[in-house]
Amino acid sequence: MSAQIFHDGDSDRSFRPGRTLGKVGIYAILIFWAFICLFPIYWTITTSFKIAPDVMKGNLVPWWDFTPKWLGFRSLGLSPDTIGTESTVRAEFLKRFWNSTIISVSASLLAVVLGSCAAYGLSRFQYKFGFMKNSDISFFFLSQLILPPVVLALPFLVLYKELGLLDTRIGLILLYTLTVLPIVIWIMRDQFGSIPTELEEAAMVDGLSIWGAFLTIVMPIALPGMVAAFILSLVLTWNEYFFAALLTSTNAKTLPVMVASQTGSQGISWWSMAALSFAAILPLIVIGIILERYIIKGMAAGAVK
Incomplete structure (x- = not known):
C-alpha cells in the first residue's frame, strides 16, 4: 500500500495539466511574437525576388504564390549572372x-x-x-x-x-x-x-x-x-x-x-529597395548572432569571478 501511495504521488508531481497548459501558452505567445518580429525581414527577402505584378498582388509564399526572380539583385549587379561583370x-x-x-x-x-x-x-x-x-x-x-x-x-x-x-x-x-x-x-x-x-x-x-x-x-x-x-x-x-x-x-x-x-518618375522600385535593404540588414544580423555568444560568455565569466 505504501508503494502504491508513493507511486501515485510521484505521478501527480510529474504530470500537472495546469502547468503543462501554462507552458504551452507561453511557448505559443513566444512563437507568435517571433513571427511578428521576423515577418518584416521575411517580407523584405521575398520582395527582393519578386517582379512588379507579384509585389502589387501581395504574394508572399515563394513557388506557391510567385516564382522567385533575381530582378532586385540584378538591378544592383549582385545576381549570379551579373556578379562577374562590371557594374x-x-x-x-x-x-x-x-x-x-x-x-x-x-x-x-x-x-x-x-x-x-x-x-x-x-x-x-x-x-x-x-x-x-x-x-x-x-x-x-x-x-x-x-x-x-x-x-x-x-x-x-x-x-x-x-x-x-x-x-x-x-x-x-x-x-x-x-x-x-x-x-x-x-x-x-x-x-x-x-x-x-x-x-x-x-x-x-x-x-x-x-x-x-x-x-x-x-x-x-x-x-x-x-x-x-x-x-x-x-x-x-x-x-x-x-x-x-x-x-x-x-x-x-x-x-x-x-x-x-530607389524611386523614380515611374514609381518605387520595390524589388531593388528590398534587395538593398536585405543587403543592409544582413551584416547586423550576423554581427548580432556572433556578439550574442560573447555576451553569454562574458556573463558566465563575470559570474565565476
Whole structure:
C-alpha cells in the first residue's frame, strides 16, 4: 500500500495539466511574437525576388504564390549572372556599404570608450556642477535624446559648413558619436553600479592604480554591458538616415540614403529597395548572432569571478 501511495504521488508531481497548459501558452505567445518580429525581414527577402505584378498582388509564399526572380539583385549587379561583370550600380553599392561600415563602427567604438569612462566616473565619484549632482548629470545626458533631429539640422548644417566637415566621414562619425553617447552612458552607469567597489579597493591595496583596477578588474566584468551598448549603438548609427541625407552629397553617403533613393518618375522600385535593404540588414544580423555568444560568455565569466 505504501508503494502504491508513493507511486501515485510521484505521478501527480510529474504530470500537472495546469502547468503543462501554462507552458504551452507561453511557448505559443513566444512563437507568435517571433513571427511578428521576423515577418518584416521575411517580407523584405521575398520582395527582393519578386517582379512588379507579384509585389502589387501581395504574394508572399515563394513557388506557391510567385516564382522567385533575381530582378532586385540584378538591378544592383549582385545576381549570379551579373556578379562577374562590371557594374556601376554594384560599385556604388559597395562604396555606400563601406561608408556605412566605417562610420557606424568608428562612431560606436568611440561612443563606447567615451561613454564607459563617463559612466564609470558617475558611478564611482561624486560630482557637483552648480546645482547639478550625479543623478542630475546622468539625466542631462539622457535628456539630449528628447530633441528631435530636425531641431539640430540648421545648426549642424551651418557649423559643418564653417568647419569644412560637410560630406565627410569624420563629420558623420563625430555627430553619430554624440547621438548615441547618452545611451551608452546610461547603460554603462547601471552596469558599473552593479559591480561591488570592494573589488577595486582590494586591487588598489595590492598596488594597482585606479586605471589599473578599472582595466584589469572592472572592465572584464562589465564587458557584456559594453558589447550590448556597442550593438545598440551600431544598429542606431547604421540605420540613421536624416543627418546622412542632410550633411552628405557624394563622398560620404551611406546605405540608408541609397535605399531611400530607389524611386523614380515611374514609381518605387520595390524589388531593388528590398534587395538593398536585405543587403543592409544582413551584416547586423550576423554581427548580432556572433556578439550574442560573447555576451553569454562574458556573463558566465563575470559570474565565476
